Amino acid sequence: MRKVVFGGASSLDNFLAREDGAVDWLLWGDEVADIMNAFWPKVDCIVMGRKTYDVAMRDMPKPKGKKAKNPYGDVKTFVFSRTLTAGNRDGVEITADDPGEVVRDLKDQEGKDICIMGGGELARNLFEAGVIDEIGFNIHPVLLGSGIPLFHGMKCQIDLELIECRPFKNGCVYLSYAVKN
Amino acid sequence: MRKVVFGGASSLDNFLAREDGAVDWLLWGDEVADIMNAFWPKVDCIVMGRKTYDVAMRDMPKPKGKKAKNPYGDVKTFVFSRTLTAGNRDGVEITADDPGEVVRDLKDQEGKDICIMGGGELARNLFEAGVIDEIGFNIHPVLLGSGIPLFHGMKCQIDLELIECRPFKNGCVYLSYAVKN
Numbered sequence: 323m324r325k326v327v328f329g330g331a332s333s334l335d336n337f338l339a340r341e342d343g344a345v346d347w348l349l350w351g352d353e354v355a356d357i358m359n360a361f362w363p364k365v366d367c368i369v370m371g372r373k374t375y376d377v378a379m380r381d382m383p384k385p386k387g388k389k390a391k392n393p394y395g396d397v398k399t400f401v402f403s404r405t406l407t408a409g410n411r412d413g414v415e416i417t418a419d420d421p422g423e424v425v426r427d428l429k430d431q432e433g434k435d436i437c438i439m440g441g442g443e444l445a446r447n448l449f450e451a452g453v454i455d456e457i458g459f460n461i462h463p464v465l466l467g468s469g470i471p472l473f474h475g476m477k478c479q480i481d482l483e484l485i486e487c488r489p490f491k492n493g494c495v496y497l498s499y500a501v502k503n
Numbered sequence: 504m505r506k507v508v509f510g511g512a513s514s515l516d517n518f519l520a521r522e523d524g525a526v527d528w529l530l531w532g533d534e535v536a537d538i539m540n541a542f543w544p545k546v547d548c549i550v551m552g553r554k555t556y557d558v559a560m561r562d563m564p565k566p567k568g569k570k571a572k573n574p575y576g577d578v579k580t581f582v583f584s585r586t587l588t589a590g591n592r593d594g595v596e597i598t599a600d601d602p603g604e605v606v607r608d609l610k611d612q613e614g615k616d617i618c619i620m621g622g623g624e625l626a627r628n629l630f631e632a633g634v635i636d637e638i639g640f641n642i643h644p645v646l647l648g649s650g651i652p653l654f655h656g657m658k659c660q661i662d663l664e665l666i667e668c669r670p671f672k673n674g675c676v677y678l679s680y681a682v683k684n
Binding site (some may be wrong): 334335336347394449461464465466467468471472473475476477479480481482483484487488493494495497499 | 642654658664
């Protein structure tokens with residue numbers, strides 16, 4: 323069965339962005355590029371919350387005179403929203419359905435892995451639904467002090483199994499875990 | 504100058520204990536014992552907040568008919584509290600003075616390293632005062648979902664430099680950092 327993966331970068335104090343969404347503190351390098359280059363070919367489906375979608379649409383370069391399109395190109399993309407009108411919008415599937423059920427259905431279909439993009443609110447929902455298989459984070463050597471949390475409060479405990487621990491030259495540490503569902 | 508060190512164990516989602524203070528999820532092993540055995544001989548002073556002191560006093564084994572004593576034996580111990588009466592109490596120095604100033608004074612004195620015990624509220628105060636030199640955490644392979652936070656919100660960003668990244672056989676990862684003050 324295809325895997326559902328939640329990954330990204332975080333500060334040591336559990337933030338994925340500053341309060342205004344800024345990620346100016348992110349460090350890049352060959353080592354993180356290697357991980358991204360190995361990750362994306364394994365994925366053919368992205369799920370995200372509406373707030374992450376808004377940021378992706380805002381930050382995407384738009385060719386002059388052309389309409390906004392799915393910022394993730396040909397990768398099948400689902401956006402969970404209780405406020406946007408459901409349906410296909412410029413190549414993106416907007417849905418108000420329960421994220422746990424949608425992702426469980428997707429896992430039963432043929433395909434490559436499914437990536438949870440961005441925010442922790444959708445991830446909380448999917449952790450509680452028991453559909454996340456792997457997580458992987460590039461922990462940055464910084465305490466931001468405030469920001470948008472990576473892991474939100476949850477009703478349940480999630481046990482993990484360490485897959486990989488890889489320190490980078492720039493002081494980041496990449497940790498990946500299997501979720502014991 | 505003697506170093507001020509903040510260390511302990513945490514869940515991957517930034518909790519040091521469950522909401523009721525329980526740490527039943529902690530994993531032990533030879534590797535963490537090695538780190539503790541190397542750490543304690545370098546320390547001759549402990550600072551903590553009143554809540555951590557209450558837990559230490561409650562959990563300390565008390566010989567029958569004997570009075571409670573400093574749970575940390577001969578190690579010089581300071582407890583910061585705005586509610587307890589200031590002064591020496593059974594070998595522990597209770598103080599309502601500003602933690603940043605007290606710790607800065609302690610750093611100027613001769614001695615071994617100074618350990619910040621337990622809670623994140625005192626640590627936040629000391630991070631903001633710029634007196635913490637090193638942090639070290641044994642990150643456990645679990646998302647607790649709720650609990651007492653390790654890192655609290657702060658008014659400032661704290662930049663770190665990775666000193667060590669050591670994965671354990673039990674799935675924990677020990678990360679230590681120098682604080683760039």
